[in-house]
Amino acid sequence: MNAYQHAKLTRARVIAALFTNPADTTSVFGLPEALGVFLARLGLVESLALRQTQSLEAIYLRRDAGFEDMAEATLGVAGLVYAHAGRASLDELAVKVAVKPGDVRRGRFEERVTKCQSVHDAVAAALDSIPETVLTPAMLAELQKTIDTARALLAAPRSIVADRTVATEEMEDAIRQLDAAITGQLDRVILPLWKRNPALYNKYRASSLVIDRPGTRPADQPEEAKPTPGTTPLAAVGPGG
Numbered sequence: 001m002n003a004y005q006h007a008k009l010t011r012a013r014v015i016a017a018l019f020t021n022p023a024d025t026t027s028v029f030g031l032p033e034a035l036g037v038f039l040a041r042l043g044l045v046e047s048l049a050l051r052q053t054q055s056l057e058a059i060y061l062r063r064d065a066g067f068e069d070m071a072e073a074t075l076g077v078a079g080l081v082y083a084h085a086g087r088a089s090l091d092e093l094a095v096k097v098a099v100k101p102g103d104v105r106r107g108r109f110e111e112r113v114t115k116c117q118s119v120h121d122a123v124a125a126a127l128d129s130i131p132e133t134v135l136t137p138a139m140l141a142e143l144q145k146t147i148d149t150a151r152a153l154l155a156a157p158r159s160i161v162a163d164r165t166v167a168t169e170e171m172e173d174a175i176r177q178l179d180a181a182i183t184g185q186l187d188r189v190i191l192p193l194w195k196r197n198p199a200l201y202n203k204y205r206a207s208s209l210v211i212d213r214p215g216t217r218p219a220d221q222p223e224e225a226k227p228t229p230g231t232t233p234l235a236a237v238g239p240g241g
Helices: 003-018 031-052 056-087 091-096 101-105 109-125 137-189 198-212
Strands: none
Touching (some): 003 031, 031 137, 056 101, 056 109, 056 137, 091 109, 109 137
16 A cells, blocks of 8 residues: 555545444434445555555464474374284385475375375375274364365465455555545535534544645545634535535
């Protein structure tokens, strides 16, 4: 979000904070409806802003934690089954579950998932020959759950980068629509508040000062009218703009 968009969002937040009491708006024709449109568009901008600021660092930490959970679960299941296979002379099963910590904690993430899944599948295929005193179906299901979680987290960083890009692309139009809800709708119905609630009316008009600070307007953006000092209200914007 650039400085101009941030200023527009800040102004919208200021306006939203002014109209928290329905009693201030219900007596003004068209104002509740205009506020509804404005708040919906503000909600969209807020959601896009959150998507733009998603933290890659946080998802990397979650991914690493998820992969560690998968490794621990795999080593735990493999160790129990390997010991049983040795006692029961299940040589083929023993070979399939003979994994070392480095096999599931180092190397490419995709390869770690594949290795852990192969251990799970080998145990699942031989589950009838493994007594529940050694391994229960619930323990094997828990291993699969950690593998599925790690697999999902593997794609998360790329998904976040793509989603932040999309949010940035959509933000310009969303800000334009939010601004139109103010200048094209709220500004057209707000005038009766000048007599009914002059303090609220003046606060609303003063909110435009947020975007009139230096450095908050792009070069091709026309200057907006500033609120007129004193008690005389600004004329409502006519249908022709």
